[in-house]
Amino acid sequence: MGWENNVRKVIPYTPGEQPKEKVIKLNTNENPYPPARSVRDILDNFDISDMRKYPPPNADILVNALAERYKLKPEQIFVGVGSDDVISMAFMTFFNSDKPILFPDITYSFYDVWADVYRIPYETKPLTADFRINPDDYKGENGGIIFPNPNAPTGVLESVDMIEDIIKANPDSVVIIDEAYIDFGGKSCIDLINKYDNLLVVQTFSKSRSMAGMRIGFAVGNEKLIKYMNDVKFSINSYTMNILTQVCGAEALKDEKYFTDTVNKIIDTRERSKIRLKELGFEFPDSMSNFIFAKPNKISAEFIFEELKKRKIFVRYWNKPIIRDYLRITIGTDEEMDNLFEALGAILNG
Ligand code: PMP
Helix, strand or coil, X not given: CHHHHHCCCCCCCCCCCCCCCCCEECXXXXXXXXXXXXHHHHHHCCCHHHHHCCCCCCCHHHHHHHHHHHCCCHHHEEEECHHHHHHHHHHHHHCCCCCCXXXXXXXXXCHHHHHHHCCCCEEEECCCCCCCCCHHHHCCCCCEEEEECCCCCCCCCCCHHHHHHHHHCCCCCCEEEECCCHHHCCCCCHHHHHCCCCEEEEXXXXXXXXXXXXXXXXXXXXXXXXXXXXXXXXXXXXCCCCHHHHHHHHHHCCCHHHHHHHHHHHHHHHHXXXXXXXXXXXXXXXXXXXXXXXXXXXXXXXXXXXXXXXXXXXXXXXXXXXXXXXXXXXXXXXXXXXXXXXXXXXHHCC
16 A cells, blocks of 8 residues: 555544543543533523634634733734644644754653654653753753643642743743643743743643633734744634634633632642542642642552542553653542542552
């Protein structure tokens, strides 16, 4: 089959399982609470004849709502179908150097997949033994930089000062900070976009805003960066975000109280979970996200992962160097976490 010589062959990203049966699902960092109530009302009142028309191609319903919420100009905002879409567009737009792009060795496992599919050379930089980023690793020649803050799957948060140091040292590269989990207690780098024209900050509605199923992500940056991203996007597919998603996303931004209350509930459950996990003998880097990256002290992480699954509790496990001793546990409701701790107690005590 000669045509196979000309196929773009890639090893795709493997998302966490989405089981059909009812399970306690702590494996993909979803939010255990529903989106703001008013999103329901928007759906009830949606005029289906609006589906006849193409949606606003620049998703301005959502862009304008985001501009208002984050006190930015609409020209500083790019929206996409989940932050995966946004980051993938950013890779294609900004990472076109012959020099390698840089990211940590332990990080979101989609970065190397995008680098491979777009033929972007890359180099990974090892985290320290306590899973921290060493800023000096990101000061040599490079074709771009990306890392999440807090990092995934570790949950470790770096300071805005440390990140600013990296951005400042790289005026000739675009630095992407993936803030998928920033709302769970971290400080965002968004304010730095007015100071540095090489900074792109990416966020998502999938975690803190309970809308993973709607697929909404956005990037904020200097107007020129955003214009370049839109040029690439409009060269591929203009109408990526459907009309319902745009209106639901804009609506979700209005209920600030619900957003803060939900995030605070998850933070409270996370802090309580840290205490319980310690009591059960787990070690973990301090997490500022909606998950905990925990290492059991007696039994292997893989065994616990399988045993939990038998009890219909799903967490995430990677059989990869360095991280194969850990489980990534998403913070669910208090009740779900209690079920988890009960199951862990039973597994650990044979
Ligand atoms: N960045 C990081 C670090 C993530 O963990 C995820 C979730 N898998 C994403 C980006 C993408 O999330 P989404 O496409 O749902 O916005």
